[in-house]
Amino acid sequence: MNDKNAHFSLNEGGFISLDFNGTKYDRVLIFRAFPFSEANKFLSVRESIGRNAEIGIIKDLDDIAQNEREIILRDLKLRYFLPKIKNIRGVKSEHGHSTFLVTTDYGSMRFIVRSSGDAVTTLSDSRLIFTDIDGNRFEIEDINKLSAVEIKRINLFL
Amino acid sequence: MKLLFELPEGYKKHIGSDEQIKYCAPFDIGADGKAVYDGFIAVTERRIIVFEGDGQPTVYPFDKIDGVKYQSFIGCGAFSIIKDGKYIRIASFSMRHTLRFSYIVKGTKVLLRGESEPVTSHEKETTCLKCGSPLRGSSTCTKCDGKNISLRRFKQLCAPYIWRLIFISFVMVLVSACSLYTQSVQQQFIDNTLRNPSPDKMNKVVIFVITMLLLTLSNVAVTIYKNVLCVKLGTKISMDLRSRVFNKIQQLSMTFINQKRPGELMNRVTGDTSYIREFMEHAFGNLFSNLFSMIGAGALMLIINWKLALLSIAFVPVCLIVTKAFNKKMHSIFRSQANKNDNLKSGLNDILNGIKVVKNYGREEEESEKFKKMSKAFADIQYKNETFWAILFPFLTLTMGLGLNFITYFGGLSVLGKTMTAGQLMQFTAYATMLYSPLNWMISLPRMIMRMLISIDRVFDILDEESELDSIGKVKKEINGNIEFKNVTFGYNACDIVLEDINLSVKKGEMIGLVGASGVGKSTMINLLMRLYDVNDGQILIDGVDIREFDSHSLHSQIGVVLQETFLFAGSIMNNIRYAKPDASYEEIVRAAKIANAHDFICRLDDGYDTFIGSNGLTLSGGERQRIAIARAVLANPKILILDEATSSLDSESEYMVQEAIERLTSERTTFAIAHRLSTLRHADRLVVIGRNHHIEEVGTHDELMAKKGTYYGLVTAQKSLFKVRTETE
Numbered sequence: 001m002n003d004k005n006a007h008f009s010l011n012e013g014g015f016i017s018l019d020f021n022g023t024k025y026d027r028v029l030i031f032r033a034f035p036f037s038e039a040n041k042f043l044s045v046r047e048s049i050g051r052n053a054e055i056g057i058i059k060d061l062d063d064i065a066q067n068e069r070e071i072i073l074r075d076l077k078l079r080y081f082l083p084k085i086k087n088i089r090g091v092k093s094e095h096g097h098s099t100f101l102v103t104t105d106y107g108s109m110r111f112i113v114r115s116s117g118d119a120v121t122t123l124s125d126s127r128l129i130f131t132d133i134d135g136n137r138f139e140i141e142d143i144n145k146l147s148a149v150e151i152k153r154i155n156l157f158l
Numbered sequence: 159m160k161l162l163f164e165l166p167e168g169y170k171k172h173i174g175s176d177e178q179i180k181y182c183a184p185f186d187i188g189a190d191g192k193a194v195y196d197g198f199i200a201v202t203e204r205r206i207i208v209f210e211g212d213g214q215p216t217v218y219p220f221d222k223i224d225g226v227k228y229q230s231f232i233g234c235g236a237f238s239i240i241k242d243g244k245y246i247r248i249a250s251f252s253m254r255h256t257l258r259f260s261y262i263v264k265g266t267k268v269l270l271r272g273e274s275e276p277v278t279s280h281e282k283e284t285t286c287l288k289c290g291s292p293l294r295g296s297s298t299c300t301k302c303d304g305k306n307i308s309l310r311r312f313k314q315l316c317a318p319y320i321w322r323l324i325f326i327s328f329v330m331v332l333v334s335a336c337s338l339y340t341q342s343v344q345q346q347f348i349d350n351t352l353r354n355p356s357p358d359k360m361n362k363v364v365i366f367v368i369t370m371l372l373l374t375l376s377n378v379a380v381t382i383y384k385n386v387l388c389v390k391l392g393t394k395i396s397m398d399l400r401s402r403v404f405n406k407i408q409q410l411s412m413t414f415i416n417q418k419r420p421g422e423l424m425n426r427v428t429g430d431t432s433y434i435r436e437f438m439e440h441a442f443g444n445l446f447s448n449l450f451s452m453i454g455a456g457a458l459m460l461i462i463n464w465k466l467a468l469l470s471i472a473f474v475p476v477c478l479i480v481t482k483a484f485n486k487k488m489h490s491i492f493r494s495q496a497n498k499n500d501n502l503k504s505g506l507n508d509i510l511n512g513i514k515v516v517k518n519y520g521r522e523e524e525e526s527e528k529f530k531k532m533s534k535a536f537a538d539i540q541y542k543n544e545t546f547w548a549i550l551f552p553f554l555t556l557t558m559g560l561g562l563n564f565i566t567y568f569g570g571l572s573v574l575g576k577t578m579t580a581g582q583l584m585q586f587t588a589y590a591t592m593l594y595s596p597l598n599w600m601i602s603l604p605r606m607i608m609r610m611l612i613s614i615d616r617v618f619d620i621l622d623e624e625s626e627l628d629s630i631g632k633v634k635k636e637i638n639g640n641i642e643f644k645n646v647t648f649g650y651n652a653c654d655i656v657l658e659d660i661n662l663s664v665k666k667g668e669m670i671g672l673v674g675a676s677g678v679g680k681s682t683m684i685n686l687l688m689r690l691y692d693v694n695d696g697q698i699l700i701d702g703v704d705i706r707e708f709d710s711h712s713l714h715s716q717i718g719v720v721l722q723e724t725f726l727f728a729g730s731i732m733n734n735i736r737y738a739k740p741d742a743s744y745e746e747i748v749r750a751a752k753i754a755n756a757h758d759f760i761c762r763l764d765d766g767y768d769t770f771i772g773s774n775g776l777t778l779s780g781g782e783r784q785r786i787a788i789a790r791a792v793l794a795n796p797k798i799l800i801l802d803e804a805t806s807s808l809d810s811e812s813e814y815m816v817q818e819a820i821e822r823l824t825s826e827r828t829t830f831a832i833a834h835r836l837s838t839l840r841h842a843d844r845l846v847v848i849g850r851n852h853h854i855e856e857v858g859t860h861d862e863l864m865a866k867k868g869t870y871y872g873l874v875t876a877q878k879s880l881f882k883v884r885t886e887t888e
Contacts, residue, residue: 112285
């Protein structure tokens with residue numbers, strides 16, 4: 001799929017409509033094939049009905065026209081809740097739980113994780129995912145970009 | 159889980175005085191993909207209202223919409239309305255509220271139908287709704303009002319042992335009185351005997367030594383006695399609690415058990431109860447002796463020299479602060495060490511389990527490298543922590559020592575100034591040590607108490623849980639085998655319905671084959687029949703009686719089950735076969751094994767029926783295990799038989815043996831069988847096809863359904879062509 005054969009638009013319900021080679025779909029679902037390693041590549045566009053048959057794959061979001069790309073990205077943010085942590089404003093540890101106060105790409109957030117090892121998944125040396133007690137996942141894309149103070153705050157989990 | 163939040167004051171003006179809010183909850187993701195902090199959805203009996211910010215709320219009157227839908231996404235969910243067949247998203251929320259909204263949507267559907275029956279949720283909140291602190295699976299917050307509840311639970315727990323507790327406290331006081339008195343004897347000896355030496359006092363030395371020896375001995379004896387009492391009581395309390403929890407868990411419904419994470423129940427039975435024991439031994443066991451020692455020492459110090467005493471007591475807060483800071487640091491560094499250790503262990507476990515794959519792909523070097531890295535991370539932190547400990551601990555001792563030096567200095571001055579005797583100084587410093595040494599223990603006391611209260615809460619959470627299942631059923635009777643599903647609707651949670659409006663009537667002795675793609679609810683139907691769960695709507699009747707009215711023990715003893723994976727308990731084959739009927743005779747066991755085609759292979763085993771199986775016992779093949787399970791079912795002689803993929807994990811030969819055994823077993827019994835391989839269901843009297851829409855799609859014999867060319871026909875042809883492909887490639 002690219003900007004020549006596929007056109008995405010926002011329907012009145014806040015979901016994505018697609019015109020693909022002349023076939024119109026009122027509502028399609030977009031799945032990330034590699035939500036962590038390549039979040040904006042290999043997006044599988046599927047029907048919203050039945051068995052969610054695949055309509056096509058967007059190999060790279062850059063192949064899609066600029067304004068449609070934004071529509072897709074906004075939709076993905078509502079379908080994939082995985083806030084990226086930009087700043088760690090504070091961590092308070094108490095009785096086996098730690099409360100995080102962070103700034104993310106969704107805005108300011110507070111979440112609680114268990115202070116044991118299973119709260120953190122290490123994707124690579126510098127990439128971490130915290131899973132909070134509700135099951136929400138918060139990502140730190142690159143711990144090397146954090147300040148020394150922030151590193152100190154999360155030292156317990158590194 | 160709370161489904162009706164209080165709407166913030168500013169929003170209340172938008173609610174009409176003639177309507178009542180039925181459900182209300184906050185949502186936390188805005189339509190622009192940003193976090194929302196003031197979003198609320200309220201559902202009244204006639205409309206849905208979405209509040210966000212100061213502007214006008216968006217209103218969706220019930221008469222303008224066709225339906226509502228809960229959509230589950232990755233890490234989040236959405237509440238949508240359906241209008242003219244199209245979805246309109248009205249709010250998004252993170253996992254914090256997904257479950258809550260799945261119930262609210264369910265409740266809204268009820269309201270849309272014009273009914274008013276409220277929907278409630280049994281799930282627990284993860285955090286306290288008042289203060290936001292985590293609840294750790296208990297339903298009361300230890301921070302808010304819960305402290306009183308926890309304390310009440312603690313009292314309730316201690317009540318049966320109250321006299322023993324009082325006695326132990328008395329013994330503890332005795333121990334500290336003893337050590338306090340020892341110092342006084344010592345002082346007398348120094349001041350009266352040693353400071354005025356004369357040869358005729360030789361016998362006093364002997365008396366002193368003997369007194370000291372006796373005091374020390376009695377101190378040791380009483381301490382040992384106290385420790386033994388504490389351990390005994392702690393063990394007793396935790397054992398009583400453990401069996402209470404275990405009994406309760408066995409009574410609870412599968413819904414409750416499935417809500418818990420794997421290992422969590424195990425933890426509550428063993429971990430939490432043993433923590434309560436540890437608390438009894440370590441915290442409670444020292445509580446009175448330490449407190450009495452500290453107070454006694456403080457008081458005696460004041461009597462000996464009040465100025466010096468006040469000085470030393472003033473030093474206590476300094477020590478407290480230093481120890482507390484030190485403790486906090488220790489706690490955090492050892493926690494991170496433990497985390498690294500866990501990583502190392504699970505990493506090692508992973509590699510060892512996958513060692514075949516590692517070798518197959520020649521990845522030994524990469525894995526070594528990976529392991530080395532993990533190992534180094536652990537070693538680094540261990541080194542750091544040990545050095546920290548090695549350096550800081552002497553400093554801590556120094557702080558304590560400084561206090562004593564302080565006392566010695568001023569005390570020494572007093573002795574020189576004749577306001578104090580040397581013996582008194584000795585006594586004084588000894589009391590000061592008694593005052594300081596429990597400080598470390600005292601600092602960890604709040605944590606120990608907190609931890610114990612949490613454990614108590616977690617344990618009582620189970621004990622206080624209302625068992626949904628046992629509430630009614632008292633009917634005990636012989637089942638005939640007529641079964642009827644009447645408008646049965648069920649879902650494991652509110653988000654997804656697994657079975658909807660199932661109607662099926664089965665006559666005694668009939669064999670029903672349940673067919674459908676995986677995940678459509680075949681096993682669920684069987685779970686409902688076995689009453690591992692209760693239906694949400696409708697009823698299941700056995701011989702015209704609702705299964706909820708049956709005594710669960712009587713019901714279960716008349717239903718036989720053979721599952722895909724048979725669980726055999728550690729023990730002999732014989733004990734496993736007669737699990738359902740412990741008083742079965744040898745003859746009955748052999749007969750059952752023969753019917754199950756198991757007798758021959760059992761006889762060929764070295765130890766025959768006495769062969770030990772289960773963990774560290776003999777490993778049986780899948781087919782052999784299945785046949786033992788069938789023998790078990792035969793012996794139980796159930797009126798209703800359930801076969802859930804009983805042959806699907808077997809090779810063709812053992813499948814034949816098992817199939818043959820099953821045929822003997824199913825005659826005369828009402829049987830429900832699930833099988834993926836449709837050929838195994840060829841003996842079924844009727845086949846019931848469950849569709850993806852959670853309804854029964856088709857019912858009929860094999861021939862009828864094949865003629866109908868519907869879903870079943872599709873499944874059969876799909877399997878045939880698969881078989882064809884397989885035989886062609888072979």
